[in-house]
Amino acid sequence: MSKRQFVAPGLARLSVLLAALWAANGLADEKQLLQAIEAQSGAIKQVSQQIFEFKELGQQEFKSSQLVVDELRKLGFKVETDLKVPDDLVKGGVAKTAFRAELPGKGPGPTVTIMLEYDALPNGHSCGHNLISGSGLLAAAGLSKVMKDLPGRLLVIGTPDEERGSLGGGKIALLEGKHFEGSDVVLITHPGSTWSVNKPLLAMKRATFVFKGKAAHAAAAPEQGINALDAAIQTFNGINALRQHLRQDVRIHGIIKKGGDVVNVVPALAEVEFAARALDTPTMLDAYAKLINTAKAAALASGTTMEYKPPRTELLSPVMVPEYLELVAKNIQQAGVPADDVVMDPQPLGSSDLGNVGHAYPTVNIMFKVAPKTVALHEDAMLKYTVPDEGWPAAVQAAKAVALSAHDLLIDPERTKRIVGKFQELKATEGK
Numbered sequence: 001m002s003k004r005q006f007v008a009p010g011l012a013r014l015s016v017l018l019a020a021l022w023a024a025n026g027l028a029d030e031k032q033l034l035q036a037i038e039a040q041s042g043a044i045k046q047v048s049q050q051i052f053e054f055k056e057l058g059q060q061e062f063k064s065s066q067l068v069v070d071e072l073r074k075l076g077f078k079v080e081t082d083l084k085v086p087d088d089l090v091k092g093g094v095a096k097t098a099f100r101a102e103l104p105g106k107g108p109g110p111t112v113t114i115m116l117e118y119d120a121l122p123n124g125h126s127c128g129h130n131l132i133s134g135s136g137l138l139a140a141a142g143l144s145k146v147m148k149d150l151p152g153r154l155l156v157i158g159t160p161d162e163e164r165g166s167l168g169g170g171k172i173a174l175l176e177g178k179h180f181e182g183s184d185v186v187l188i189t190h191p192g193s194t195w196s197v198n199k200p201l202l203a204m205k206r207a208t209f210v211f212k213g214k215a216a217h218a219a220a221a222p223e224q225g226i227n228a229l230d231a232a233i234q235t236f237n238g239i240n241a242l243r244q245h246l247r248q249d250v251r252i253h254g255i256i257k258k259g260g261d262v263v264n265v266v267p268a269l270a271e272v273e274f275a276a277r278a279l280d281t282p283t284m285l286d287a288y289a290k291l292i293n294t295a296k297a298a299a300l301a302s303g304t305t306m307e308y309k310p311p312r313t314e315l316l317s318p319v320m321v322p323e324y325l326e327l328v329a330k331n332i333q334q335a336g337v338p339a340d341d342v343v344m345d346p347q348p349l350g351s352s353d354l355g356n357v358g359h360a361y362p363t364v365n366i367m368f369k370v371a372p373k374t375v376a377l378h379e380d381a382m383l384k385y386t387v388p389d390e391g392w393p394a395a396v397q398a399a400k401a402v403a404l405s406a407h408d409l410l411i412d413p414e415r416t417k418r419i420v421g422k423f424q425e426l427k428a429t430e431g432k
């Protein structure tokens with residue numbers, strides 16, 4: 001027997017032993033983790049209740065973010081506030097109501113980031129962001145009790161101003177300000193009417209076109225006019241003709257914002273606004289390019305001029321890694337949710353700045369069930385389910401799923417590396 005052959009079985013035995021030790025440690029940690037979550041659940045439910053009552057709109061979530069920051073400091077996190085973001089994206093509160101909290105483990109390892117949202121809508125927390133911050137904070141509270149035994153580090157990023165989408169987008173400002181840098185993987189939760197991990201988000205970009213023509217009497221001298229409204233209508237007609245040749249998930253939808261003032265004057269000015277969306281970012285950008293061409297063609301055909309200024313931000317769609325989705329789905333079941341209740345949900349949630357994070361880092365959004373399917377997010381009726389007295393038990397299960405997943409990702413750096421590698425590979429072939 002050569003030396004090499006002799007050593008190998010010994011190494012194999014050693015690695016089996018180490019794996020068993022890891023597993024035993026892992027299980028002990030998990031038990032401790034779940035107990036720590038149970039123990040802190042009551043206190044953090046109160047935080048979620050207060051955020052529900054504050055119902056602060058995007059960029060004004062001063063009290064909500066301060067409350068969460070105070071809790072994270074009590075848990076031992078080092079918290080940075082007043083984050084620097086690009087000047088043209090500061091827009092009021094984003095820099096003031098965002099935060100970045102860090103808790104190191106026992107040594108080098110992966111960085112797991114948990115995102116929290118806490119902005120409301122005009123009718124209150126009908127999107128349940130008080131339960132997003134509540135469940136994410138509870139997961140962080142549980143993990144804070146075991147981090148000293150885990151490699152790597154935990155980041156908790158407060159991402160305000162989600163609801164105004166591409167008009168606001170706290171996460172875009174934070175990504176551009178490099179506050180996610182160092183993250184390997186990201187987790188977030190969102191209440192809804194099903195448990196799922198793969199709810200798609202559509203990539204989305206808006207466009208406003210202003211057509212300028214020439215006013216003239218609509219009956220006495222129409223031949224002297226150039227009709228800007230015709231250009232707007234031509235744009236709609238061009239897009240409608242295109243639909244047959246676009247992939248089924250592509251959405252292009254628009255409104256006419258200005259189309260003339262009085263019926264007896266040829267409209268000299270028309271303004272339309274469109275959004276193009278698709279399940280993946282390259283397909284959305286391709287549809288968007290067609291939209292621009294259609295508007296240019298309409299201007300040419302009508303003899304108007306067309307002004308178009310690209311928007312400052314666009315929403316991207318997340319690149320999902322099956323292994324990561326499966327890991328989180330398994331942990332949702334471990335948190336006590338029956339396997340049959342965890343569904344693959346192909347119905348897009350719309351578009352969100354969450355997609356921009358999911359396009360930059362492997363991200364899983366745990367949708368958790370607080371309401372029946374007949375009630376939609378943003379409806380007044382949803383407020384009955386996002387109030388913690390009703391929604392908290394599911395939020396606790398979501399917190400457990402986040403914490404167990406973060407734990408799995410921290411103790412197994414190889415798996416985390418594999419998820420990051422697969423993410424890069426899928427992103428390189430996105431939309432193909």
Ligand SMILES: [Zn+2]
Nearest residue numbers: 127128129190
């Ligand atoms: Zn929401």
